[in-house]
Amino acid sequence: MAAEKAPDTYGITAPYGDxxxxxxxxxxxIGEFPHDKWKPLQRSGLFTxxxxxxxxxxxxxxxxxxxxxxGLGHTSRDxxxxxxxxxxxxxxxxxxxxxxxxxxxxxxxxxxxxGEAITAHAITEPSHGSDVMNIRTTAVREGDEYVLNGGKxxxxxxxxxxxxxxxxxxxxxxxxxxxxxxxxRDTPGLTVGEPLETMGLRTSPISEVTLEDVRLPVxxxxxSEGAGFLIMDxxxxxxxxxxxxxxxxxxTHRLKRVVEHATTRQQFGSAIGKNQAVAHKIADMRIAVExxxxxxxxxxxxxxxxxxxxxxxxxxxxxxxxxxQLTAQHAIQIxxxxxxxxxxxxxxxxxxxxxxxxxxxxxxxxxxxxxxxMGL
Amino acid sequence: xxxxxNDPIRAYIVNEFLAGEDAEDLTDDFDLIxxxxxxxxxxxxxxxxxxxxxxxxxxxxxxEPAAYRTLADIRGFxxxxxPAAV
Ligand SMILES: Cc1cc2nc3c(=O)[nH]c(=O)nc-3n(C[C@H](O)[C@H](O)[C@H](O)COP(=O)(O)OP(=O)(O)OC[C@H]3O[C@@H](n4cnc5c(N)ncnc54)[C@H](O)[C@@H]3O)c2cc1C
Numbered sequence: 529m530a531a532e533k534a535p536d537t538y539g540i541t542a543p544y545g546d547x548x549x550x551x552x553x554x555x556x557x558i559g560e561f562p563h564d565k566w567k568p569l570q571r572s573g574l575f576t577x578x579x580x581x582x583x584x585x586x587x588x589x590x591x592x593x594x595x596x597x598x599g600l601g602h603t604s605r606d607x608x609x610x611x612x613x614x615x616x617x618x619x620x621x622x623x624x625x626x627x628x629x630x631x632x633x634x635x636x637x638x639x640x641x642x643g644e645a646i647t648a649h650a651i652t653e654p655s656h657g658s659d660v661m662n663i664r665t666t667a668v669r670e671g672d673e674y675v676l677n678g679g680k681x682x683x684x685x686x687x688x689x690x691x692x693x694x695x696x697x698x699x700x701x702x703x704x705x706x707x708x709x710x711x712x713r714d715t716p717g718l719t720v721g722e723p724l725e726t727m728g729l730r731t732s733p734i735s736e737v738t739l740e741d742v743r744l745p746v747x748x749x750x751x752s753e754g755a756g757f758l759i760m761d762x763x764x765x766x767x768x769x770x771x772x773x774x775x776x777x778x779x780t781h782r783l784k785r786v787v788e789h790a791t792t793r794q795q796f797g798s799a800i801g802k803n804q805a806v807a808h809k810i811a812d813m814r815i816a817v818e819x820x821x822x823x824x825x826x827x828x829x830x831x832x833x834x835x836x837x838x839x840x841x842x843x844x845x846x847x848x849x850x851x852x853q854l855t856a857q858h859a860i861q862i863x864x865x866x867x868x869x870x871x872x873x874x875x876x877x878x879x880x881x882x883x884x885x886x887x888x889x890x891x892x893x894x895x896x897x898x899x900x901x902m903g904l
Numbered sequence: 905x906x907x908x909x910n911d912p913i914r915a916y917i918v919n920e921f922l923a924g925e926d927a928e929d930l931t932d933d934f935d936l937i938x939x940x941x942x943x944x945x946x947x948x949x950x951x952x953x954x955x956x957x958x959x960x961x962x963x964x965x966x967x968e969p970a971a972y973r974t975l976a977d978i979r980g981f982x983x984x985x986x987p988a989a990v
Contacts, residue, residue, distance in 0.1 A: 627962055661948075703948050704967055751962035758962055761952040836916065836953045900945055903923065 537577065537592045538599040544568035548604040555606065556876055559723070559730035561688045565609055570643035574600065575616055579625055583637035590766065590832040591825060593617065594773040601777025605873055607880035608731030610778070614771040615684045615732075616640070619649035620693045622766050623708065623759050627750040632710060636691060645690035650680035650737050651760065657681075658893050661703045661757065665696045665739060674698070674709065674749070676717075676742040684887075687723045687733040689713060694739070695760060698753050706756025710748045717742035728879030765841045768888050769828050772848040775884060776824055779817045779855050782877060786810060786859050800862070809858045816851035823847045839901045842894040849884030849891060856881040913978055916953060921946055932976040937969055947972060954978070958986040 541548070547568040555562045569575065577593040579585025588596075597614055604610050621640040624633055639645035656663045665678025676696055686692070692711045699705035711718055721736035751759055790801030790810060800806050827840040856878040860867035867874040885891040918927045921941050936942040942950060947969055955965050964985040972978055 702944065704969075752965075752967065754967040755962040755965070757948055758952055758955055758965065758967075761948070762956070834957050834959075836920065836949070836957075838949055838952075901920070903921075 537588060537596040538602075540596050541569065541572045541574055541600045541603050544572055545603045548606060548609065552605045552873065553870060553876075555731050556608070557730075557870075559725065561612065561723075561733045562606065562609060562731055563688070565606065566643060566646070569600075569609075569613055574613060575621075575643045576641045578617065579621060579637060579641045583625070583633060584641040585625075585637070590769065591828045594769055594824065594828050597770050597773040598777040598780075601774040601779075602781045603777070605781075606731055607774075607778060607877070608729040610774045611729050611771060612646075612685050612688075612732040614767075614774050615649075616643065616647055618763060618767045618770050619685070620647035620691050620710065623649075623693060623750055623763050624710065626762060627708070627755070627759050628710070629747060631747060632750070636710065639691070646685050646688050647691045647693070648683050648685040648689035648737075649693040649695070649763070650683045650686070651695045652681050652683070654679060654681045654736075658890055660760070660889075661706070662701065663695065663697060663706070665694070667696045667698045667707060667709060667744075669698070669746070672746050673743045674746065676709070676711075676739045676744065678739050680737040680739075682724070682734050682887075683737050684732055684734050686720050686735045686737050689720075692718070692737065693750070694737075695756050696739075698756075703757040704754050706760070707753050708750040708756045708759045709744050710750065711742065711744055715742055715744065726883075728876070728882050730879075764888060765831055765837065768841050768845045769824065769831065771888065772820075772845060772884070773824055773828075775848050775852045775881075776817070776820050778877070778880075779813075779820065779852055782855055782859050783810075783813050783817055785874075786813065786862050790862055806862055809862060813855045813858050816854050820848040820851040839898055842889075842897045842901075845888060846885075846891050846894050849881075852881040852884050853878070911975075912957070913954075913982065914975055916957075917942070917950070917975070920949070930975070932979075933974050935973055936975070937973050942972065950978075954982060958982055960985040 548565055573586060574596055576584055576586040577588045577596055578590060581587050600610050600613060621637060624637055640647055651660060653663050653665060667674040667676045690713050694709045694711055695706060697705050698707040717740045719738040723733040723735050787810060790806055791799050793800050823844040827837050827844045830837040830840055859874050860878060863874050866872050950972060951965060955962060966981055971981055
């Protein structure tokens with residue numbers, strides 16, 4: 529268990545469990561970002577983990593950060609909040625630390641590590657989702673500034689974010705024409721749409737972001753012109769590892785709950801778990817959770833060691849997101865009608881798990897990627 | 905094939921783009937792009953791998969395909985950007 533691997537980071541959000549789990553059903557129903565629950569996350573130090581101490585970070589490794597996020601998933605039943613928290617770490621902070629100028633890092637990283645500025649990254653566009661290398665939002669250089677025009681879609685945290693990382697086109701079509709810019713929310717011309725109503729992860733707000741003659745200084749560019757795809761590749765690997773480590777914690781908790789129910793709920797004079805049909809589902813859940821764990825930490829270690837992990841990341845994303853959906857589906861079946869009720873929180877987990885095969889590159893695109901890496 | 909194990913860049917290209925194929929032809933001046941051994945997706949991955957493996961700041965990574973035409977070209981800029989690595 530990851531808890532044994534890195535106990536010091538795994539448990540960092542555990543003391544805040546009561547605050548994080550306060551009235552989760554209500555927050556899910558109203559579908560709003562629970563601002564008050566962000567504060568315990570800030571106090572826990574979660575947002576500081578993978579960042580350098582000079583920016584308020586804790587200087588922990590990638591796998592230690594994964595363990596902490598797994599711990600969050602185990603502690604907090606608010607998967608939307610958990611998703612927003614992993615987005616906070618990966619969307620701006622990670623690329624800013626790796627690719628930002630000293631000036632940008634000094635100015636913005638402390639706001640990210642403290643959680644004072646909520647962050648978002650904007651890649652997807654209404655006309656280009658999976659076809660990400662062909663996004664159309666442009667940044668045209670005019671002297672010491674770039675002028676950005678276009679629109680982004682489905683941007684996690686956008687409705688509450690203070691800082692945005694924007695992936696736009698500065699050059700030719702395709703991957704080599706992409707660049708990345710940091711923008712503050714109140715930059716003139718940057719407009720955040722109303723939160724979009726969603727099926728799951730309802731406390732993690734997503735919306736459109738429109739850019740109309742947004743003027744950004746050249747200094748707000750991360751890396752050189754054309755390096756956007758490099759930054760995206762770097763970020764997406766970590767996004768998969770961080771956000772799906774959260775899912776691992778959520779699944780581990782789910783499995784415990786299911787075992788407890790299957791050993792205590794009696795029908796026909798014995799615990800329902802004594803029926804092979806139920807026990808096999810639980811065995812399959814266990815296999816799915818442990819497979820997810822192995823892929824996550826094995827891939828995490830590879831990325832941490834600087835090895836090429838393109839295929840591993842794609843496979844990890846598929847394995848964990850599908851494990852999350854399978855275990856959530858089984859949990860409902862094993863809880864029977866109780867699992868179908870909103871109040872037990874079991875049905876919410878299936879709604880939350882659904883998004884995992886869509887964001888961070890859909891599972892179809894990940895399979896295409898694996899096939900291409902195999903020379904097919 | 906001792907060169908494969910001694911040269912991580914060559915090893916990467918052989919493993920990732922020529923798996924199962926005879927890598928004998930992969931001389932230092934073999935044209936990886938023209939031969940389509942490395943296609944556009946492959947190029948994107950190759951550049952990402954080099955940047956991460958050798959911790960080369962993105963500003964020092966050439967972002968035009970020509971810089972990746974041959975093993976010699978790739979080694980050339982990697983040894984300039986990360987002299988200790990090659
Ligand atoms: C909860 C959530 C949070 C998100 N957060 C962010 C965020 O923070 N920032 C951001 O930029 N984006 C975000 N997204 C957007 C997400 O990245 C996109 O939804 C995703 O990339 C797919 O794009 P699309 O929805 O436009 O689907 P499309 O690209 O239109 O695809 C529709 C369907 O067709 C399939 N398909 C498309 N092309 C192919 C192909 N070549 N082969 C096989 N199948 C194919 C897809 O797999 C999918 O099933 C988020 C999405 C969700 C659901």
